[in-house]
Amino acid sequence: MKRPAALTTTFLATCTLLLTACGGGDTRNNSITNTPGTATSNNTTSTTSGAIPIGIAFAQTSNVALLGQEGLAGVKIAQKYFNDQGGVNGTPIKLVIQDTGGDEAGAINAFQTLINKDKVVGIVGPTLSQQAFSADPVADRAKVPVVAGSNTAKGIPELGDYISRVSAPIATVAPNAVKAAFKQNPNIKKVAIFYAQNDAFNKSETEIFQKTVKDTGLEIVTVQKFQTTDTDFQNQATNAINLKPDLVIISGLTADGGNLVRQLRELGYKGLIIGGNGLNTSNILPVCKALCDGVIIAQAYSPEHDNDINKIFRKTYLEQYKKEPPQLSAQAFTALQVYVEALKALDNKTKVNKLQLPQLRNELNKQILAGKYDTPLGEISFTPIGEVVQKDFYVAQIKMDKDGNNGKFTFIK
Numbered sequence: 001m002k003r004p005a006a007l008t009t010t011f012l013a014t015c016t017l018l019l020t021a022c023g024g025g026d027t028r029n030n031s032i033t034n035t036p037g038t039a040t041s042n043n044t045t046s047t048t049s050g051a052i053p054i055g056i057a058f059a060q061t062s063n064v065a066l067l068g069q070e071g072l073a074g075v076k077i078a079q080k081y082f083n084d085q086g087g088v089n090g091t092p093i094k095l096v097i098q099d100t101g102g103d104e105a106g107a108i109n110a111f112q113t114l115i116n117k118d119k120v121v122g123i124v125g126p127t128l129s130q131q132a133f134s135a136d137p138v139a140d141r142a143k144v145p146v147v148a149g150s151n152t153a154k155g156i157p158e159l160g161d162y163i164s165r166v167s168a169p170i171a172t173v174a175p176n177a178v179k180a181a182f183k184q185n186p187n188i189k190k191v192a193i194f195y196a197q198n199d200a201f202n203k204s205e206t207e208i209f210q211k212t213v214k215d216t217g218l219e220i221v222t223v224q225k226f227q228t229t230d231t232d233f234q235n236q237a238t239n240a241i242n243l244k245p246d247l248v249i250i251s252g253l254t255a256d257g258g259n260l261v262r263q264l265r266e267l268g269y270k271g272l273i274i275g276g277n278g279l280n281t282s283n284i285l286p287v288c289k290a291l292c293d294g295v296i297i298a299q300a301y302s303p304e305h306d307n308d309i310n311k312i313f314r315k316t317y318l319e320q321y322k323k324e325p326p327q328l329s330a331q332a333f334t335a336l337q338v339y340v341e342a343l344k345a346l347d348n349k350t351k352v353n354k355l356q357l358p359q360l361r362n363e364l365n366k367q368i369l370a371g372k373y374d375t376p377l378g379e380i381s382f383t384p385i386g387e388v389v390q391k392d393f394y395v396a397q398i399k400m401d402k403d404g405n406n407g408k409f410t411f412i413k
Contacts, residue, residue, distance in 0.1 A: 050094075051087070051091065051092040051093055051094035052087070052088055052091055052092070052093045052094065052121060052343065052352070053093075053094050053095075053096045053118060053119060053120045053121065054093055054094070054095060054096065054120055054121060054122055054123075054124065054336065054339050055096050055098065055111075055114035055115075055118060055120035055122065055123040055124065055125070056071075056072070056075050056095050056096065056097045056098070056123075056124050056125060057098050057100050057107060057110040057111060057114060057123055057124070057125030057126045057127075057135070058071040058072055058075075058097070058099070058100060058124075058125055058126065058127050058332075059099065059100050059101055059102055059106075059126070059127040059128070060072070060097075060099040060100075060101075061099055061101050061102070062101045062102030062103070062106075063102055063228060063229060063253065063254075063255055063256075064100075064101070064102035064127050064128060064253065065102075066254045066255070066281065066283040067127050067128075067150065067253070067254060067278070067281060067283075067328060068099075068100070068127045069283075070281055070283070070326050070328040070329045070332070071124075071125070071127060071149055071150060071328055071329065071331075071332040072097070072332070073317070073320075073321065073325075073329045073332070074149070074325075074328065074329035074330060074331065074332030074333040074334075074335075074336075075095055075124060075149075075332045075333065075335070075336045076095070077313060077316050077317060077320070077329075077333055078313075078332070078333040078336040078337055078340075079093060079094075079095050079336065081312065081313075081316070082336070082337070082340045087340070088340060088343040088344050088347055088352065089344055089347045089348070091347075091352075091353070093336075093339070093340060093343075095336075096114060096118045096120055098110035098111075098113050098114055098118075100125065100126045100127060100131055100135075102127075102128070103131070104130065104131055104133075104134035104135070105134075106131070107125075107126040107128075107131035107132070107134060107135035108134055108135050108138055110125070110126070110135070111123060111125075111126075111135045111138045111139055112138060115138070115139065115142050115144050116142075119357065120144070121144075121145075121339075121343070121357070121360055121361060121364055122144060122145035122146065122147065122339055122361065122364060122365075122368075123139055123144060123145070123146045123147075124146075124147055124148075124149055124332065124335040124336060124339070125146070125148070125149065126148075126151070127150055128150075128151070128199070128200075128201060129151040129152060129153035129156060129199075129200050129201035129204065130153075130199050130200035130201055132148060132151045132153075132156055132159070132163075133153075133155075133156075133159070133200055136148075136156070136159040136160060136163045137159055137160060139160070139162060139163070140159060140160025140161060140162045140163055141160075143162055143358065143361055143362060143365075144162060144361050145162050145164070145361060145364055145365040145368060146162060146163050146164070147164050147165065147166060147335040147338050147339065147368065148163070148164070148165035148166070148167055148335070149165075149166055149167055149328070149331040149332040149334065149335035150167050150328050150331055150332070151165055151167055151201070152165075152167045152168065152169055152170040152173070152201065152205075152277055153169075153170065153200055153201040153204040153205070154169065154170070154171060154204045155204075156169075157383075157385045157386035157387045158385060161365070162361075162365050163386055164368060164369060164382050164386030164387070164388070165386065165387070165388055166331055166334045166335050166338060166375070166377065166380060166388050167300065167331050167388065168300040168388055168390050168393070169387070169388075170201070170204060170205045170208050170276075170277060171208050172390075172393070173277070173298045173299070173300055173393055174205060174208045174209055174212065174276065174277075174298055175208070175212040175298075176298040176393055176394075176395050177249075177274045177296050177297060177298035177395055178209065178212045178213060178216060178249075178274065179216075179395075180296055180298075180395040180397075180412060181247055181272045181274055181296055182216060184272060184296075185246065185247075185271075185272055187246065188218060188246040188247050188272070189218060189219060189246055190218070190219050190221045190243065190244060190245045190246050190247070191213050191218050191219065191220050191221065191245055191246070191247045191248070191249060192220075192221055192222050192224065192240035192243065192245035192247070192248045192249070193206060193209065193210060193213075193220055193222070193223045193224065193248075193249050193251075194223075194224045194225075194226065194233075194236065194240070194248065194249070194250045194251070194252070194260060195223070195224075195225060195226075195250070195251040195252065196225075196226055196227060196228045196251060196252045196253065196256060196278075197225040197226070197227065198227050198228055198229075199228050199252075199253070199278075201277070201278070202228075202251040202252060202253075202276065202278065203251075205251040205276045205277065206223075206249075206251040206276075209249045209251065209274075209276070210223070213249070218247070221240075221243040221244075221245055222239060222240050222243055222245075224236040224237075224239060224240055226252070226256065226260070227256070228252060228253045228255075228256050229256070230256055230259075231255075231256070231259055232263075233259060233260045233263045233264075234263060234267070236260075237260065237263050237264045237267050237269070238267060240264075240269075241264070241267055241268060241269050245269075245271060246271050246272070247271055247272045247273075247274065248264060248269065248271065248272070248273045248274070249273075249274045249276070250273065250274070250275050250276060250279065251276035251278065252276065252278050252279065253278040253279075254278060254279065254281055254283050254284050254287065255287060257275060257276070257278055257279040257284065257287075258279065258284040258287025258288045258292070259287060259288070261273060261275070261279075261284075261287075261288040261291060261292060261295060262287065262288040262289070262291045262292075265288070265291040266291070272294065272296065273294065273295045273296065274295070274296045274297070275295045275296070275297045276297075277297075277298075279295065279297055280297045280298075280299065280326065280327050280328070281326050281327075281328060282323060282324075282326055282407075282408075282409070284398075285398070285400070285406070285407050289400070289404045289405065290400050290403075290404025291404075292398045292400055292407060293398060293399065293400040293407070294397060294398065294399075295397065295398045296395060296396070296397050296412075297395070297396055297397075297398070297409070298393070298394070298395050298396075299327055299393065299394040299395060299396050299409075299411070300327055300331070300377060300390065300393055300394075301325075301326075301327040301330040301331065301376065301377050301394070302392070302394045302396075302411055303324045303325055303330075304411065305376065305377070305378055305392065307374060307376075307378065308374075309337075309374060309375060309376055310330075310375075310376040310377075310378075313325065313330065313333055313376045314376075317329060323408075324408060324409065325376075326409075330376040330377060331377065333375075333376055334373070334375040334376055334377050334380070337373060337375055338368055338371070338373055338375075339364075339368070341371060341373055342364055342367040342368045342371055343364065343367075345367055345371060346360075346363055346364055346367045350363070352364075368382065369382045369384065369386060377390060377392070378390060378391055378392045379391065394411050395411070395412050396409035396410060396411050396412065397409070397410050397412050398410075
């Protein structure tokens with residue numbers, strides 16, 4: 001049985017303020033759907049005229065919305081695709097979407113609503129690892145499965161028996177970017193580190209980057225802290241540039257990270273820049289524009305991955321958005337795919353519309369962990385504690401067009 005890992009100070013403070021919310025919810029007498037016209041009685045999971053509800057807890061507001069929007073794009077493509085394929089053995093799925101905002105309280109509220117009001121069978125989300133440390137225990141106490149599509153900080157699966165993720169841990173992904181930078185410039189000696197100190201994921205990610213840098217034999221000349229809400233980085237950037245680093249590594253979110261890249265270049269920094277997972281989105285391009293060029297970012301997804309499901313996903317995304325699908329969209333698609341395939345496998349053994357909701361959630365969680373899935377990320381499975389097992393990883397570098405208005409992620413590994 002998994003034991004919750006030691007949680008962050010933010011989580012403890014949040015639970016102190018929101019003790020009732022962190023206590024989970026009573027799932028007795030719940031049905032798997034509250035769609036009008038759906039037959040429900042005696043706590044069974046009849047879906048004779050409804051659909052199986054799967055909760056989506058992504059940020060649609062706040063400075064995290066750019067990341068949440070990419071997640072929503074992925075699950076919406078997955079919903080249409082799998083429903084067109086027959087859903088869960090003839091029963092469609094439906095997305096029940098709740099906005100987490102950008103903080104812990106928003107994620108807790110979204111999870112509580114999905115669990116207790118919307119009666120979902122499971123949840124995809126939340127957007128940030130920082131939010132997961134607070135919201136995931138809510139679902140675990142209520143015995144509701146969570147499949148994270150974008151949480152890569154250390155300790156996420158350990159938050160509870162019902163918590164898993166398809167987003168590979170940053171400890172696996174981040175070192176690849178440092179190796180790629182060193183390959184491009186074997187003369188790198190000095191490294192400047194920047195990270196958002198108010199975000200649990202970025203604090204976790206920078207620890208991995210700093211360890212990798214030291215293990216590679218490079219010197220960290222400065223560690224500069226900032227907030228994800230900051231827009232002015234002149235002081236931190238100037239302090240770092242004065243130490244003449246050969247490489248800069250940034251752990252932040254899209255807006256703050258993009259602005260930091262831009263200001264570093266404007267102040268004259270000409271060396272290599274590595275961006276962390278929060279910068280792993282085409283939404284960064286309008287922020288730093290031409291000055292985004294050359295930023296290196298490790299990837300857990302490539303649009304060029306050669307399997308049938310990724311070809312379908314990539315083609316659909318390109319048709320809808322006129323650009324290559326980003327990692328977060330692919331991971332969100334994968335998270336929903338895991339639910340659909342696990343529900344189908346469970347339904348083949350015991351019809352899900354005959355199960356009481358608490359039993360369905362419990363059996364679904366077991367099936368998720370037992371399955372193997374051929375996804376846009378490649379073939380994945382889970383360890384007994386819910387950690388994703390993934391084979392293929394990549395490194396990309398941003399290449400901007402000459403006009404500086406458009407660009408793309410070019411894969412270099």
